[in-house]
Amino acid sequence: MRVAIVTGGSRGIGRALAEELAKKGFKVGIVSRHPEGAVKSFQEMGLPAFPVAVDLEKDPPEKVVDLALAEGDIHALIHAAGINVRKPALELSYEEWRRVLYLHLDVAFLLAKAVAPHMACVGWGRILFIGSVTTFTSGGPVPIPAYVSAKTGLLGLTRALAKEWAPLGIRVNLLCPGYVQTDFTAPVWSNPDLYQAITSRIPVGRWASPGEIAKVGALLCTEDMDYVTGTTVVVDGGFLSY
Template identity: 35%
Template structure:
């Protein structure tokens, strides 16, 4: 019963596919009503959840526009009457050597991966403080710990996600709100397609993963349900690696 999310409402961003889609479906499977927010359509996610009788509503929004986040959050509140769980998953990546990384690429990544995450968490935090409880889960990365190659903006944003998670946990844990993050390892999604297409890079990555395989978005379902449920009520400011053992090597 500790993992049962019946009666809870989850706002999940970046739900058109990949990790966000899997987490939205996983939370719905655990009983939560889901508000799916994405810049592109989440038709597959909606169809999957409704296919097993789950409750889901879809909102379309450009989350990189900080000025529009309050309206998005108000819309989300109206879907099921409140928000108990926020999953900050929406993100983007721009690949270019640091010496050639454009200001626009840098700004686009920071706007979506960091700024929208903080301001949406701020809105959710105020709502949850008034209710006396809530769960905020942000999607970090292996690049919350490492520097990566050709992704300086993404690396900066994901280091910041880990820091913001700890900062918010410090302030809100005493108010009944758990703020944590998940750091996925190398997961087979659109974002990692260029790495998997590079034979040498793909092999080097696989050789370091003790599990011997790339992760799938479904590997994030269980950890997300755990952090969204009462089973994690004494977890605060933690970044949970779901990486097939990558960080252990």
């Protein structure tokens, strides 16, 4: 069975992506500090999943690949783990900047670098990074300079790796969700003024569910997407075209 690794697979968008991949026949490694709950509920649904318990801020990303290889050949990698520090640049410490950049961008590079040789061996691979509408904007009403920089950096990484690894059968793309109600965005959607300010700019008139993002993301990891690489797929209810 083809193995997929999904960081952030315990909750939110990552979990929905993991579920969609499992429905498409992948055996999914749920990468998180606490993957057991998600794995148990996947198994209760009859979906193949296994835990990869790591703290990506502390453990080397290569450990994820080593643990997943014990389950089979890795065919897909999705990096959806994320954190944010919502502060204006003048109040943001270098440590906070590095923390956000590290988890979103450095870990994306290190995971991809660790997994690509194995995908090259089987001649097939799908790598999906998770950007954001902030890949293309200043970040909206709440200042998030490190997050915006990391998400924009992923655009460059996606293009560079897609070009280098296309001959190896590996496709690399960037999925950019709009606003999704998860734990991650709770500080925003729980504030009525912020929630209203953002929602009024979404032509579809509402935030997305994790499943709406995941259905598109999982498609990018299928056989049908062999000619899609180095590109960005935005799923934002029209936010960027407002």
